[in-house]
Amino acid sequence: MATSGRLAALGVVIALGAIVAYALLLRVPIVRNHPEGYVAAFALATALAALAVARARRRRWPAWLALGLTSLLLVGGAWFNFVGARVPDTPTALRVGERPPDFTLPDAAGRPVSLADYRGKKPVVLVFYRGYW
Numbered sequence: 001m002a003t004s005g006r007l008a009a010l011g012v013v014i015a016l017g018a019i020v021a022y023a024l025l026l027r028v029p030i031v032r033n034h035p036e037g038y039v040a041a042f043a044l045a046t047a048l049a050a051l052a053v054a055r056a057r058r059r060r061w062p063a064w065l066a067l068g069l070t071s072l073l074l075v076g077g078a079w080f081n082f083v084g085a086r087v088p089d090t091p092t093a094l095r096v097g098e099r100p101p102d103f104t105l106p107d108a109a110g111r112p113v114s115l116a117d118y119r120g121k122k123p124v125v126l127v128f129y130r131g132y133w
Helices: 002-024 029-033 036-055 061-084
Strands: 104-106 112-114
């Protein structure tokens, strides 16, 4: 019984610790860009809770409660990271040499710059990159 309760508690602590660690380290690029770590922690927590359910003889409800919580976090975290937070596909893609539509974006100093301002005056190279810096 004590082993089962400790395994269930350890599973919950690992799952909640993963959430807290991810929230505290969100500004670190390697953590923010690779959230698979906390999903793996949720999987470990779920495995520990399942082991607690298997080992429980009496008073199984704490182990089942831990299994339900960690399973919910595992499924929710996996769905969010691998389905919900995906970068959406672009509806249209330009081909090489094709004229892009006009747009206005801020430059490095924050001033608006329009593509139409440069058409026919000088060559324009468009570079799109995704970053968090």
